[in-house]
Every structure is written in C-alpha cells, then in structure tokens.
Amino acid sequence: MQAGAKVSDPVKRSMLLTALYIAQEQYGYLSEEAINRVAERLGLSVTDVYSMASFYTLYRTQPTGRYVLQVCEGLSCHLVGGAERLVDYLRKKLRIEVGQTTKDGLFTLQTVQCLASCGTSPAIRVNDALYENMTTEKVDELLETLRGYHV
Amino acid sequence: MFEKILTRNFGLPRSEAIDVYMANGGYQALPRVLREYTTEQVIEIVTASGLRGRGGAGFPAGRKWSFMPKDPHVEKYVCVNTDEGEPGTFKDRELVEKDPHQIIEGVIIASYAVGAHRAFVYIRGEFFLGVKRWIKAIDDAYARGFLGKNILGSAFSLDLSVHRGAGAYICGEETALIESLEGKRGEPRKKPPYPAGVGLWGKPTLVHNVETLANIPHIINRGAEWYASIGMPKSTGPKIFCVSGHVRNRGVFELPLGVTLREIIYEHAGGMAFDKKLKAVIPGGASTPMLTPGQVDIRMDFESLEAAGTMLGTGAVIVMNEDTCMVDVARRLMRFFAHESCGRCVPCRIGTQRMWDILEHLEHGQGEPGDVERLEEIARGMRGLTFCPLGDAAANPILSGLKLFRDEYEYHVQHKRCAVAA
Numbered sequence: 001m002q003a004g005a006k007v008s009d010p011v012k013r014s015m016l017l018t019a020l021y022i023a024q025e026q027y028g029y030l031s032e033e034a035i036n037r038v039a040e041r042l043g044l045s046v047t048d049v050y051s052m053a054s055f056y057t058l059y060r061t062q063p064t065g066r067y068v069l070q071v072c073e074g075l076s077c078h079l080v081g082g083a084e085r086l087v088d089y090l091r092k093k094l095r096i097e098v099g100q101t102t103k104d105g106l107f108t109l110q111t112v113q114c115l116a117s118c119g120t121s122p123a124i125r126v127n128d129a130l131y132e133n134m135t136t137e138k139v140d141e142l143l144e145t146l147r148g149y150h151v
Numbered sequence: 152m153f154e155k156i157l158t159r160n161f162g163l164p165r166s167e168a169i170d171v172y173m174a175n176g177g178y179q180a181l182p183r184v185l186r187e188y189t190t191e192q193v194i195e196i197v198t199a200s201g202l203r204g205r206g207g208a209g210f211p212a213g214r215k216w217s218f219m220p221k222d223p224h225v226e227k228y229v230c231v232n233t234d235e236g237e238p239g240t241f242k243d244r245e246l247v248e249k250d251p252h253q254i255i256e257g258v259i260i261a262s263y264a265v266g267a268h269r270a271f272v273y274i275r276g277e278f279f280l281g282v283k284r285w286i287k288a289i290d291d292a293y294a295r296g297f298l299g300k301n302i303l304g305s306a307f308s309l310d311l312s313v314h315r316g317a318g319a320y321i322c323g324e325e326t327a328l329i330e331s332l333e334g335k336r337g338e339p340r341k342k343p344p345y346p347a348g349v350g351l352w353g354k355p356t357l358v359h360n361v362e363t364l365a366n367i368p369h370i371i372n373r374g375a376e377w378y379a380s381i382g383m384p385k386s387t388g389p390k391i392f393c394v395s396g397h398v399r400n401r402g403v404f405e406l407p408l409g410v411t412l413r414e415i416i417y418e419h420a421g422g423m424a425f426d427k428k429l430k431a432v433i434p435g436g437a438s439t440p441m442l443t444p445g446q447v448d449i450r451m452d453f454e455s456l457e458a459a460g461t462m463l464g465t466g467a468v469i470v471m472n473e474d475t476c477m478v479d480v481a482r483r484l485m486r487f488f489a490h491e492s493c494g495r496c497v498p499c500r501i502g503t504q505r506m507w508d509i510l511e512h513l514e515h516g517q518g519e520p521g522d523v524e525r526l527e528e529i530a531r532g533m534r535g536l537t538f539c540p541l542g543d544a545a546a547n548p549i550l551s552g553l554k555l556f557r558d559e560y561e562y563h564v565q566h567k568r569c570a571v572a573a
Contacts, residue, residue, distance in 0.1 A: 057318030118395035
C-alpha cells in the first residue's frame, strides 16, 4: 500500500486511472487542484493520487503546450536514424530543449519510449495521433499544419 | 506459401468491422462452442493444440486454463493484455487495429472455458486508435448478441470492457497489469500465488496476450490436430513476427513457428537494406539476447532459441547491419529499461540507471578503464535477483553484448570513440 493510503472502495479505486485522464483533460494538466479533486471524489489521500500521477508517464503534472510532440527513442526508431536526429532538428527549429514549451504555448517537446511503430519508424506522437516514417521534411509539414490551426 | 491465419483479413477494406469479420468466417467458432462443447472439452482442445502464450513467456495456454478453479461459485476474471511495449514489437497493435473481433471471439471462448463472466481489456494508453477500435468492436459484439446476457441464447453470459493504461511498460507483466486495473501503481506482485489462484481483486484471473487469444477461434474451427500440425512439435501454430531495423521490408510477417531466421530476414523482409552486411539480430524483442550472422539458420521457435541461449520473446526481430555500434544499441536499450523500471526493488532501479550512465559515458568518449567490468558486474548482479523479470530483461542485452562484442566496448574505453560509426 502506498504511503498515506486510505482504505478505499475497490470499485472507486479502479476508476483512478480514468479519473486522472478526465481531470487532465479538464485542467490541461494534473495541477494541485486537479489532484485534490480526484482524491476527494474517490475518497483517496492526495499523496496516493499524486503517486499514481507520477508513476504513469501519460499523466502530466506540469502544464504543456497545445501540442505535445513526443519523439520515439526506441531502438528501431534509433537504428534508422530517427530519435536523436529528429529531436535535434526539433530543438533547433522550435528553439526549445526537451521538456520545454515554445513561447507561443503551441509546442512541447518530449522524448518517449517505444511506441510500437517499429515497422514504420521513426515515429512521433502528437497528442493522440501517431505520425510514422518521419523525416525532417515531414516534420516541417506537420508543424506548419498544426500552426495553421492557430493563425 | 504459408497460409495466413491470424493476419488473413489484414488486407481487406474495413477489416476491423464486424460484418467483414463475419463475412470471412468470423463468429462461427463461438456458437459451436456454446452448443456442442463442455468447458472441459474446450480446455482439452486448446491443450491438444499445443498453443503457447504469445506475450513472451510461451506458457502452454491449455495448462494455464486448467489451473483456474472449477468451482462455479467462485467469481473469476479474464484479462486481455494489449499493453504491448517491448521495443521492436508491434503485432498486437496491428491485431487490435485490423481485426479486433478475432480477439473478442477468442476472449469469449476462453471466458466460457474457465467460467468467467467478466473480462477486461487492458490497453496501452498510447494506442489511441487501438482504444477506439476496441470500444467500437465491443459495442458491435454486444449489438449482435455475442456479449452480454445469455450469449446466443445459451446459459453463458459475459461482459467485456476496455481500460486504458497510462504509460508504463511494466504493466505488460501480468500481475502489474492487474495492479493497474485495480487503480494502483503498476508494480508487480510476488509470485506465487499466480493470478490463476489470486488475481484481480483477489479472484482467480486468466491473463492472456491478444495474439494468444486470436488463435482460439481458429483452433475451434479447424481442430487441435490441424493446429498442432503447423510449426514444430513443441512450438505449434502460426506466429506473427515483427521485423524492424536494417532490412528492406519492415513489417509483420505471419509464419509457422520454427521458420528459420534466414527465411524471415532474406525472403519475407527482403534482405538487408542497401545490401549492407548483417551484424547482429535481436530475435524476440529488446530483452532477448542477440544472435550473430553465423546463427541465421536457427529455427524461430521456443526450444531452438532457448537452446541457443536466447528467447522467442514476442517474436520481434530487430536486424542490425555492419555500421551499427553495439555500445550505442546497448545505451539505447538501457535508456528504455532505466525509464521503465518501476523503482520498487533496488537492483533494478539503481542497476539500470548505473548501467545507462556508464553506457552514455562510453558512447560519448568519456569511458574509463574499469567501466566494462563495472557494467558486467552490475548486469550479473541483477540477473535473477530482481523482484520481477524486468531486471533480467535489462541485464540480457548487456551480457549478450559483452559476450559477442566485448572488443567494441573496450575500443570505446581506449579510443574514446566508436570502432564502427564514422
């Protein structure tokens, strides 16, 4: 049992992963307020809920940009010249480091582990969509398209 | 040419739709099972087929089913493991996105056989299309009466729902998956007890990989004898191999177990890209020890690979050419394991991190004398001594890399750079 865990209803407890997704959707990220509300609704301690948010990588405890660019750094992406080259390209192009967000609040750059796109690598995940067989040209096109939605 | 079984519908338009599945022989095994077979008979058929788990461990499916308690008053569960995360593996994603009903039919038959009335799909949070495909497929299966109360007018009822993980490789391990379904951190449980005795919410639970379940309808339709005639005596049936890396045609190839690595690489995957020389192959996903070019005639089945000191794992074949730096490969893999270690036990949490640090130093020309020995010592110290198999999985690529390519590691220490990469 986690530190500070309360004895809770197992059915409510099993809703925790989903509840965190919903809270993240509503608040944009799992802010202190979001975590507190989830804990309150499910009858769990705040530390317990926070330990879940920090364990799973798809939960964000910091605000991010509108589009989170996740470059896969799995071996199969790496072997075909993906990961590091694309990350370097995006760092220069967006003038941010991995983990940072552009000033206009549009893009956050992240690296992720294997996305199961090994047959169509390199891959980049943007929010919930997957872009495969990526090249620097395709990255340019993608950024342009995404920016186009916010002119 | 090998007749495709699990991937036979992949090329059809709207292959994920229930009517396409049904027009191509789908949902014919289920009514037969409910009408003609007792639960024991279904378990017998699956046992006789020789089907073994496709998630990595290769445990005989029929035996796993027979471990579930027979008492009808005991509540039991079935979990469908779609938490595909082993680097190099992308077959489960394809199966769910392209033919989810094949898996659902397998889930219903397995649930009937073990007496479960509630089944749960656990899917990687990253698989957004997969989640959508699962939800749609389950809705359609309910609408046609394949799920829900009194399935096809029988006494058997089953509910199935989808649960999204949230990014953790370790949740592919069956007890970690169960913890996550319960709404907890995905930290593996101590085994025994195995999930067949004490699983989800303490109840007996059968956990299967989606590829394993996809085989079930075909075994029922065409018989255990037919299934057992495919592949090798102890490794029966078709297997979906995922080929990535330096080959001409990357992708999934469904072939009988026991096919040679040579046939996979040079026939199905079209050979080495740019006609480069083959240097090494990871045969079954990131955690399986590597093979060398001299071993390409090996048969890809559970026994042959085990005899060669490696594993079939998930059947994820990662091919590397002569320009590949093996220290760089190890570094990339260790970054993965260090990131995915759940942090519960010390040898894995600290060991993966330390090995990654050393490999980063080596790769960036900062290696020092003694680094190679330290790497080996940590990897040896982890093997068999961590709480769950993730520790072994992380130690394997290092130990096999050092066994086969030690000179490359030493070169990095002495010359502060790679021997191969320009």
